[in-house]
Amino acid sequence: MTMTPTDTASLNDTMNAMGARARKASALLVKAGPEARTKALKAMANRIRENADMIIAANAKDMEAARAKDLTPSLLDRLELSAARLESIAQGLESVSEIADPVGDVLASWERPNGLQISRVRGPIGVIGIIYESRPNVTADAGSLCVRSGNAAILRGGSESVHSATAITAALQDGLADAGLPRDAVQMVPTTDRAAVGFMLKGLSGNLDVIIPRGGKSLVARVQEEARVPVIGHLEGLCHTYVHESADPVKAIEIVSNAKMRRTGICGATETLLIDASVASELLPKIAKSLQELGCELRGNDKAQAIVPMIAATEEDWRTEYLAPTISIKVVTDITEALEHVQTYSSGHTEAILAEDTAAAERFLNEIDASIVMHNASTQFADGGEFGMGAEIGIATGRLHARGPVGAEQLTIFKYMVRGNGQTRPS
């Protein structure tokens, strides 16, 4: 759909009006208090259940259009909503209703020698823009985490899921209304026109405080490049699992296989295996066998190829987030070489060491600078739900505000309240 300049101007007005309504809705969410927000989240879950047939009918329209466009089976699978998947969305809303409400938390407080009482108090960021691709459940995850934290959400889903996401948003808005909260606290951009994304990236005249992109690398790269408001997110998850010479062999085989092959398309999947030379000749064949039985292709450095027949890994492989059943393998001299490799190629997402030697593990946890560093666990645990946050709106790899899974608490900022009894500042 192309738009005339008048249409674009009118879309700009529409988007700015959404931003202004969102700003007001956020203030009302805060004023209403934590119980009202909890009530709304539970009501949202009920409305999803009550409207399940309608949402599935809307989803059927998206599925039909997607089949006509010859989308891949994996994209069709992401898009499809069943009764079971809707029940899981409803349960997700309920679990967000149960997590602690962060608004008003006093993070610190102290008294100054002059008697001023200073406290640092949590509140919402304000208005959060979420730009995402086909998976319709993101609508509920993002909307609910924003409401939990007193933020208004402006959602922009992928064009493939427009009917599904609109139906889910309507159910969320009904839940808000059930609790006496403004429907504008969760709004969906009413068009698939890409110009709408452009207006969001410009910040809706000051009424959009942060953008969270959730989708493939090209979407995130565009958002990071063009946004004039802050962006929270991650470009890629090039995760490493390092098998230290002290690793328990049985755990190593299980964890590496899980970290790579449980699901290969998620950002927490391991893409590169590093293994100490002193144990590689014994252990690498077993790990390789397990990976190959799960359907994984192996690519290795010279030392790895000398132990197990595999394709040669190139420099490009160390830099590649496969998101596919392929792994690059490097046999390293020792932990120093492993740390250097990770520091060089890490995307700052999730990095793991498998070791029984605690000193080696602590060195890795301290020296590796990534959002998540793990010891003796699968990198596939890099997820807000697995961290106990109820849900996540994404994973952040930037160096400001938040890193790792972004839950309700990470959607807040603080302000200072200063209480005095007449203090003036000496000159």
Add this chain to the structure above:
Amino acid sequence: MTMTPTDTASLNDTMNAMGARARKASALLVKAGPEARTKALKAMANRIRENADMIIAANAKDMEAARAKDLTPSLLDRLELSAARLESIAQGLESVSEIADPVGDVLASWERPNGLQISRVRGPIGVIGIIYESRPNVTADAGSLCVRSGNAAILRGGSESVHSATAITAALQDGLADAGLPRDAVQMVPTTDRAAVGFMLKGLSGNLDVIIPRGGKSLVARVQEEARVPVIGHLEGLCHTYVHESADPVKAIEIVSNAKMRRTGICGATETLLIDASVASELLPKIAKSLQELGCELRGNDKAQAIVPMIAATEEDWRTEYLAPTISIKVVTDITEALEHVQTYSSGHTEAILAEDTAAAERFLNEIDASIVMHNASTQFADGGEFGMGAEIGIATGRLHARGPVGAEQLTIFKYMVRGNGQTRPS
């Protein structure tokens, strides 16, 4: 000084090399531990004292050039360093050496049902760029807060203070070396060429994580507009003081006079006075008299003019950060009108209510969304030193990462450490 393309390319290389060295220096600062950072900060103070004559001689060159350029007396005053001012810089370094070292703080930790131990641990942001104007003491404040928090600093001072800032930086670097820490942890951009700022705004090839501008509105606006890395700072401080009908009259006169007139050029100075109509006829004349005796010009709305003769305030006045002995005054009907005015015109910096009615005060503190909200105190307390942070690198009014005074703790981010004993994620 104009540069040929070759010079610009070579400056770009120089700047990128500074960034790469800063990145390494930050890692070394972290590894060295908190005691080494404390030792370096104390050594910096000693080096400032030892090199006082040299620094004052360098400052004399800047002063000579500044007088030749006919800078205003207030700018000359900001620029000038005396023995007393250097001693105050040395004491500032010592007070930063005494504040708690934030690196490695465990902000939260919990165990998941599957046994995973998760902790959220503080660490430095990494490399901080500070772009500032003439005041040479910013060099020491910024450098010391970065070292305290494990960050490397890349400083770009104003051209007027180049000799002074370079001499202070050399003393800070000597202090780092005394403690066995890398001199590259605090670097000064070695040229006054404006192209250097442009390279910083582009992020030094990924080796500059955040920029903190400290200076006038045009500097901050340029940085906010052009930066491709996150910016922490504030554009202006349009601060309000609201005198509620329950205010103690004596406190109100003292606080308003201090908030406006203690120093008119700082961002925490009050620019607009709001006062309830029910007490204005009695109280406003007394406040006005005190302000006028201190040399303040008054501009008011119709109701204010009806009580005290003054210039008419225009819409423009409500939007103006005077940074001068001028105040705009609005007599309001009640707290609701006061809240509306503040919400409309606030720059999100510091807002104060003077009231003996605690409910009114709490309503103001909760509903006004600014970095700092105050009750019965002067807005001139908006300052990291006054908050007990040892020093500040600036004040933030954005809605991500930090708000209010930015001290060592606000120059940190966290990562997650996950400790397991063999966990794999179920499918």
